[in-house]
Amino acid sequence: MSAPLVELVDIEKHFGPVIALNGVSVSVKAGECHCLLGDNGAGKSTFIKTMSGVHKPTRGKILVDGKERTFSSPRDAMQAGIATVYQDLAMIPLMSVTRNFWMGREPERRVGPIKVFDFREANEITMNEMAKMGIHLRSPDQAVGTLSGGERQTVAIARAVYFGARVLILDEPTSALGVRQTSNVLATIDKVRKNGIGIVFITHNVRHAMAVGDRFTVLNRGKTLGTAQRGEITAEELQDMMAGGQELAQLEGSLGGTV
C-alpha cells in the first residue's frame, strides 16, 4: 500500500484541566476513506481540529508526506493540502454561493493598479464544480441560506476538492441529513475518493461508516481503541467498541438488534 499522505502520531491535547486527547495516532492514505468513530465527547472534533490547524497539539507530531510539520493556522494546513468541512460551520448563509465557495482564496484579476475579485471566473468555476457534484444552481449569486442542508454540504465538499485538497476531513456531514441527502453525500465521498484524495470521515453512524469506509478508527475518552481494515470488522463489533459494550447489552434485551 501507498505511504500515508498525512500521519498524526501520539497527539495529546489539553484544554486547561481537561484532557481532550491523550495519545491518538491516525494516518490517511491517498484514495482511502478513513472513518473516525466515537461517542460524544470522545475527542473526534478536537482531533480533526488539530489536524486542520485550528488547535495546536499539546504533544505529538504531524507528518505530511513523511515530513514533520507544524500548523499555526488553518491556512497552513490548507496549504499543505488538508481541507476540512465542519459540521455546522460549513457556510455563511447570508453570502452568495460563489462568495462562500471562494472564501479565503478569492481569485484575483488586475484592473489597472489594483487587484479585484475576479467574479466572472469565480462564478463560472463555481457553477461547473457544483454541476460536477450534481447540484445545479439557479444562479451563483444565490444566497447559501436558500440552499438545503445537503446542498450546503456539497458546496463545502466541492470547494475543498477544487482547491486541490489531498486530504479532505468531513466532521459528521450526515448527521442532520435525510436518507436521500445522506446518500448523495456518501456518493460524493465515493467520487472524491476515486480521484485519489484521502478522506477522514467522522460519524456516529456505523452504517454510514461501513458504507464508504476503508479503515476504521474508534476513539474513546481521548484514546484510540484501535484501527481496523474494511472486512476485518463487522458493524456490530464497531458499535460495541464505540459504546464500550456494556449499556448496549442491557438495551438489546429490551429492544433487540443493533442501533
Next chain:
Amino acid sequence: MSAPLVELVDIEKHFGPVIALNGVSVSVKAGECHCLLGDNGAGKSTFIKTMSGVHKPTRGKILVDGKERTFSSPRDAMQAGIATVYQDLAMIPLMSVTRNFWMGREPERRVGPIKVFDFREANEITMNEMAKMGIHLRSPDQAVGTLSGGERQTVAIARAVYFGARVLILDEPTSALGVRQTSNVLATIDKVRKNGIGIVFITHNVRHAMAVGDRFTVLNRGKTLGTAQRGEITAEELQDMMAGGQELAQLEGSLGGTV
C-alpha cells in the same frame, strides 16, 4: 387495540406560497411509539409543530380522545397532554436544571400575600425525576450548559413525562448523539412507553426507528406515503420509501448495502 389518544386528520399547512403539508393523517395510541420518518424538508417538523400548537393548520382536524380541538398556543396542547421535545431548542443553557425543568409550569407556594416559586419542592422533584431517568445531577442549580447533549435530551424528556404528558413528541432526539447516548435515549423512550404514554418519534435513521417503533409513517414532500405496523415492513423497505427509491439504487451499486 385501544382508541387513539390523539388523531390528526388531513392536515394541510401553507406558509405563504410554500405548501409544507398537503394532507397528512397520523394517530397515536397509548403505549405505542409511532415513528415519523422522512427526508429533509418532508414536513416532519412542521407536522409536529402543528400537533403541539406552535402552528395552526391551514386545513384539517385535530382530535384529542375523539373530540375535536383547536390549539392556539403550545400551552393549549400541553394542557391537552401533548408534550414536545424539540431537537435544538430543548433547553436554555444559561439556566439551572431546575429552572429549565419547570419552565412554563413553575410550582408555587404562598408567602403572605404573594406567590413564590417553590424551589425546595422543585429541586427535590427535579433530582428525583432525573434519577429515575438514570441521570444523577451534582446539584439542581447546575447550569444546563454544563450537561452533555444526551443529558439535556433526558432532562427534556423527564420534564415532559413528569408533567403528565399522555403523548410525547420527540423531534430527532438522536441525530447529534453518540451510540451510548443514543441507546440511553432509546431506552428512555422504551421506559416511557411502558408507562402507557404515546410517543411520536421523528428520525432520519431507520435503525433507530426499527429499534423502538410500533408503527411507522413516512412523509414525503408534505404527504403521507402510508403507515405500517411493526413486523409488516423491513428496514430496507422503509428506507426505499423515504428516499423515493431511485437514487439509492444507483448508490447501492457502488457502495453496497443500506445506508
Next chain:
Amino acid sequence: DGERFVLVSHAPDSDSWWNTIKNAIAVAGEQMNVEVEYRNPPTGDLADMARIIEQATASNPDGIIATIADYDVLSGPLSNAVAKGIPVITINSGTEEQSKAIGALMHVGQPEFAAGKGAGEKAKAAGVTKFLCVNHYITNPASVERCQGYAEALGVELGDQMIDSGQDPAEIKSKVMAYLQTNPDTNGILTLGPTSAHPTLAALDEMGKAGTIHFGTFDLSSEIAEAIKSDVIAFAIDQQPYLQGYLPVVILTNLARYGVVPGNSINSGPGFVTKANIALVEKYAGEYR
C-alpha cells in the same frame, strides 16, 4: 489661609465659555492663597448639579459659589448650604431677587433675559425687523430666554426665528445658510456663544452676506474679536465672566478672614464689546475675557 471654596456651574464638561471662569478662580486662588474647586455636572443635567451642591455642602467648605441655572432645582440645596452656615455667592445665571431669596450674600452676573433684550435694543436701533436666533443649546432654558429677550426688544414674536441648530459646526453652518436662503429678508442675527457664532460667520462668509446683516453675539473668542474688527459682527455681549469667577473668591476670602463683605449685588455685565473697545479684549479673549 488655605480656605477652601467650591464653585459649582451648570455647564457640561465641554462648554468652553466656562474656561474664563476657571482661569479666574485659578488666578484669584493664587492671589488670595486659597483653594478653589470647580465642579460641574458632566452632561449639564441640572438635577445632577443639585446633587453636586449637596455634596459640596457635605464637604463643609468655607464658601460656595454657584449659578442659579434653574431656581426651582437649585434653591433647595443652596438655601440648605446657607442654613448650614456656609456663605454662598451666586453668579452668572439667575437674578438678584432669586439670590436674595436663597439667602446668598450677593449675585455677580447678568440676567439673561435682560441681556438678550439689551442686544435686541441695539439691533432695533440698527433697523432690524426680522431676525435669526441661532440656539445651539435649545435644551438650556437660559439660551431660550436670550432669544426671547431679543425678540421682545424688537417687538416681534419669537416664533420660528429661533432655530435648534445642534452643536455640530457643519450642521449649524448649513442650517444657518438654509434659513437665510428661505428667509432672505432676515436682517438680524443673534448667536448665543462661540459654538454657534463661528459657523454662522463661516455661513455668512460663504453666502457673501458678511457685513450685510446686523450680527450680534454673546460672549467672546478670538474669532469673534476678529469679526468685530472687520465689521462683520456689530457687538458681542460680554458679561465679563472673569469677574464672576474672580470677585466671589476675593469676597469670600475677605469675609472668612476679616468678616467684611460688600452690601450689594454686582452686575458683571452686560458689557458690549464693539469695534471701539475691542483692542484690549482681543488679547485675552477666551482666556480672561
Next chain:
Amino acid sequence: MADTGEQTIEQLKEEIRDERLRETSRLRKMFIRPELGAICGAILVFAFFLVVAGGSGMFAPEGIINWSVVSAQFAIIAVGACLLMIAGEFDLSVGSMIGFSGIVIALMTVQWGLPAWFAIIVAFALALAIGALNGYLVIKTGLPSFIVTLAFLYILRGATIYISIATTRKTIIGGVREAAEGDPIAWLFGGKLFSGLFVWLSDIGIVDKFVAGPKAGQPVVEGIPMLVIWAIALIIFGHVLLTRTKFGNWIFASGGDSQAARYVGVPVNRVKILMFMFSAFCATVFATCQVMEFGSAAADRGLLKEFEAIISVVIGGALLTGGYGSVIGAALGALIFGVVQQGLFFAGVESSLFRVFLGVILLLAVILNTYIRRMITGER
C-alpha cells in the same frame, strides 16, 4: 425498569466521586454568583474612597445621603434596564422617556392647572403605553431592540422639546412644587421619610444641625428622600420577582432562548412587552421624583441616562444578550457608579477624568464578570 434506574445512579455516583469536583462545589456555589464581580467592585471602591476621601465629609451623614441619592437614581433606572436586559432586550429610550414624563407632569400641573395626582397618573399611563409600543414593535417586526428604541430615543426627545416649546415657549417648566402642594400622591415622589428620627439623631449629636437661616436648629439631613425608598422598593421588587417567582423564571427563559421558551408555553411576547413597560415605569418614577423634588422639568433631563443604566447593569454582571443577570448586581453596579461619581468630587479629582475612570471600571468589570459567568454556566 426501576432496577436499571437504580443501577445507573450507582454507576454515575461512582463517576462523579472520581471527578473530584464535588467537594468544592458547596464553597464555590456560595461565592460564584452573578453579582460576585459587583460585590468585589463595591468593596474595592469603598475601600478606595475611605482612604482617599475619608476626611472630606463623604462618610458623614450628609455625605452618605448625597451619594446614596445619586446611587438611588441610577438604581431606579438600572432595575428596569436589568430586568429588560435579562429578558433579552434593551431600551435606549430611557433617557428620553425621563425628559418626556417630566415635561408631561409639569405641563399638566403648571400650564394647564390640573391636579398633580392626575398629572402623575397620566404621565405613568403614557409612559406605560409608549413602553408597550416599544415592545410591540420589537416583537411584531422582529427588529433588534437597539434599532427600535434608538428610533424612540429620537422621537421622544424631539416630541418633548417640541411640545414644551410649542406650548410654553420654554424648554424648562418650573413651579411644579407649588402646584403640587398638599397633593395626595405627589409626596410619594418628593417627600422625605423618618424626619423624626433625624431630629432625634441631631439632638444626640450624631447629625449636624443648621446654624443659620430659616432652618436654624433643624438637622442637616432632613430625612430619607423618597427617591431612596423607591430605589430600595424597586430593587426588592425586582429581585424577588426575578429569583423567587414564576414570572422571574419566564424572564430568564425569554432572554435565554425565546424560541425554546415559547415552545414550552412561556408567554414570551407578554413577558417582553411587560418588561419594556416596566423599564418605562422606572424611567417615569425617576422623572416624577426629580420633578417633585426640584419643582421643575426640563426637556433635556435624562440625557444619556440609558447608557448609565446599561453600564450599571453590565457592571452588575448581566449578559448583554439576555438570559443571565441579577438585580442585586445591577443595584451594586448603580452603587459603584454613584459612589465613584460623587467620590471623585469629594476627593477633588478633576471632573473630566470621571469619564475616564468610568470607562476603565466598565472594562475591568465586564472582563471579571465574563470570567465568573463562564465558571457558572459552562459557556466557552
Next chain:
Amino acid sequence: MADTGEQTIEQLKEEIRDERLRETSRLRKMFIRPELGAICGAILVFAFFLVVAGGSGMFAPEGIINWSVVSAQFAIIAVGACLLMIAGEFDLSVGSMIGFSGIVIALMTVQWGLPAWFAIIVAFALALAIGALNGYLVIKTGLPSFIVTLAFLYILRGATIYISIATTRKTIIGGVREAAEGDPIAWLFGGKLFSGLFVWLSDIGIVDKFVAGPKAGQPVVEGIPMLVIWAIALIIFGHVLLTRTKFGNWIFASGGDSQAARYVGVPVNRVKILMFMFSAFCATVFATCQVMEFGSAAADRGLLKEFEAIISVVIGGALLTGGYGSVIGAALGALIFGVVQQGLFFAGVESSLFRVFLGVILLLAVILNTYIRRMITGER
C-alpha cells in the same frame, strides 16, 4: 462517475423548470438588492421635498451644496461604520474620536506651533492606534463591541476634555486655519475644488452671482468642498473594497460567521482590527475636515455622531449583526439623513421636530429593509 453527474443535472433542471421561479429571477436580481430600501427612500424623500420645498432654493446650486455638505459629513463616518458593521462589530466611540482627533490637531498646531501636516499625521496615527486597541480588546476578551467601545466613548471624551483643559485651559481651540496657512497637506481637508468651473458656470448664468457685500460678482457657490470629495472618495473606496476585492469577501465572511471564516483560513482578527482602524480613520477625516474648515476644535465635537453613523448604515440596509450590507446603501442612508435634516429647514418645519422625523424614517426604513433582506437571503 461523469454519468451520474450529468443525469442528476438533467433531473434537477427539470425540477427547476417546474418551480416557475426562474423566469422572474433575472428581474428580481436587478431590483432586489441590499440598497433597494435606501434607493426607494431616497427617491421618496427627494420627491417629497421637491413638492414641499421646491420653491425655497433647496434645489438651487447653493441649496444643493448645502445639503450635500451635511450628507457628506454623515457619509464619511457612515462608510467606516458600514464596513465595520458588515464585519460584525460596531463602534460607539466614533463621536468621541472626532472630538479627540480635532483637539489633537489644534493643540499641536496652535498651542505647540508644530506644522499642520505633522499634526494631521500624528492625529491619524493616534486614531489608528486607538482603533486597533478597540479591535484588539474586542477580539482578545471576546466581549461584545458594544461594551468595549462604550467604555472608549467615555474614556476618549474624558481624556479629550482633560487634555485640552490641562494644556490650554480652554475646551475650544481656535486659530488653526491661520496656523495651517500654506501647509502642504491641510488644504486636502479644508479647501474647495473646481472654483474655476463655478466662475464659468456663473458667467453663463447657471449659478447665481452675489449682488452685494464684499463678494459681489463672485459665484454664490465657490467650489466643491473637500468634505464632499472625501465622502465620494471614501464611498467609492469602500464600495470597491467590499464588493470587488478579496478583502471585501473577508469582511462579509468575518461578519457573517467569524468561526466559519476562521476555519477556511480568513484572517478574521486582522479583518476586524483593520475595520476598527478604518472606522477611526473615517472619524479622523471628519474631524480634520471640520477643524480645517472652521479653524477651531472643541472637546465636545462629534457628540452622538456614532448613532447618526449607525442610523445611516441601518437605513442603508445593513444588518446590525453583521455579514450583510452595502456601502452604497449607507451612503444613500447618509444622503437621506442629510436631505431630511436640511429639507425640513427649507420647508420651514419647526426644527425640533427633526428628531421625530428621523426616528420615524429609521423605523420605516428598517422594516422595509428587513423584508427585502429576507427575500434575498432566504432567512426566516
